[in-house]
Amino acid sequence: MSIFRDDILAGKTALITGGGTGICKGIALRFAAHGANVAITSRKQQNLDTAADEIGFATNKKILAIAADVRKPEEVENVVAKTVETFGGIDILVSGAAGNFPVPISQLSYNGFRTVVDIDLQGTFNVSKACFPHLLAAAEKHRNANVICISATLQYTGIPFQSHVSAAKAGIDAFMRTMATEWGPMGIRANCVAPGPIGDTEGMRRLAPTPELTERAMKHVPLKRFGTIEEIADACLFLVSDAARYTTGTIHVVDGGQWLFSPGVGGFEL
Ligand code: HXC
Numbered sequence: 001m002s003i004f005r006d007d008i009l010a011g012k013t014a015l016i017t018g019g020g021t022g023i024c025k026g027i028a029l030r031f032a033a034h035g036a037n038v039a040i041t042s043r044k045q046q047n048l049d050t051a052a053d054e055i056g057f058a059t060n061k062k063i064l065a066i067a068a069d070v071r072k073p074e075e076v077e078n079v080v081a082k083t084v085e086t087f088g089g090i091d092i093l094v095s096g097a098a099g100n101f102p103v104p105i106s107q108l109s110y111n112g113f114r115t116v117v118d119i120d121l122q123g124t125f126n127v128s129k130a131c132f133p134h135l136l137a138a139a140e141k142h143r144n145a146n147v148i149c150i151s152a153t154l155q156y157t158g159i160p161f162q163s164h165v166s167a168a169k170a171g172i173d174a175f176m177r178t179m180a181t182e183w184g185p186m187g188i189r190a191n192c193v194a195p196g197p198i199g200d201t202e203g204m205r206r207l208a209p210t211p212e213l214t215e216r217a218m219k220h221v222p223l224k225r226f227g228t229i230e231e232i233a234d235a236c237l238f239l240v241s242d243a244a245r246y247t248t249g250t251i252h253v254v255d256g257g258q259w260l261f262s263p264g265v266g267g268f269e270l
Helices: 022-033 045-059 073-087 110-142 163-186 202-207 211-219 229-240
Strands: 013-017 037-041 092-095 145-150 188-195 251-254
Touching: 013 022, 013 073, 013 110, 022 037, 022 045, 022 092, 022 202, 022 229, 037 045, 037 073, 073 110, 092 110, 110 145, 110 163, 110 188, 145 163, 145 229, 163 188, 188 229, 202 211, 229 251
Parallel strands: 013 037, 013 092, 092 145, 145 188, 188 251
Antiparallel strands: none
16 A cells, blocks of 8 residues: 555656565565566576566566676676666666675675675666666656665664675765765756665564564664565655655655664663
């Protein structure tokens, strides 16, 4: 059930990286359900095929599913070219492909740090750059082309065992702001959506893998629950819609107030 009109993305094409699973699959479903042509990409063709079948069945639309590693520019360019070939352009990019594993800095290998920064930050640059000519062509038609980068909130404070992701996501926030200023005059908006703890995601399975850790994490959310994938998808839908046509360069936090909360020196619990 959505509060948005079901045709608000009719005639638009969205490319969604990381769209084979989790939050980005939910965004793909939401966008297709509101009329968009959707292309999804991630490394595993099997995940993509399953997601495309599921979304296609739910929305009666053909979903394009092409495997690519966002770290590899030639694979990214191939996905972009096939999306344009199939749907005639790209109006919306959602850059969501990401990697994470909790590990202390002292035990994080050089390659481990680089891997996460490469997937999250370099990957966001790679897809943004490859999509730019098509976003520009779309903006010349309707002045509402969009990039949404999926960020996070853990980089606002110091979260142990998350140095690689925090550095990468802070980089994404900075990159998005520059993109918004450079591409705004051309009619391309750029914003981040920053999810907090979202239930039924690979991220939370990695960060809170036991019922005890889940319960403890939930205590620190003022809204007293984890978010849903649909709530992140709704935020993305709002940002790419005409309702947000004067919004660019922002970070839209969807975290139930989680990152703001601190028990303070008294250790107060909510
Ligand atoms: C320590 C680890 C590790 C671990 C991998 N590495 N897992 N180090 N602890 N658990 C190290 C490896 O040893 C290696 O370094 C380097 O990282 C690269 O690992 P590979 O497995 O070769 O990389 P690759 O196959 O490219 O896989 C990428 C990955 C993997 C990030 C490591 O976990 C992955 O594919 N993840 C995708 C799914 C995912 O993470 N989803 C969650 C996103 S959540 P050496 O030195 O040995 O060569 C998210 C949101 C965050 O992003 C915010 C939440 C609130």
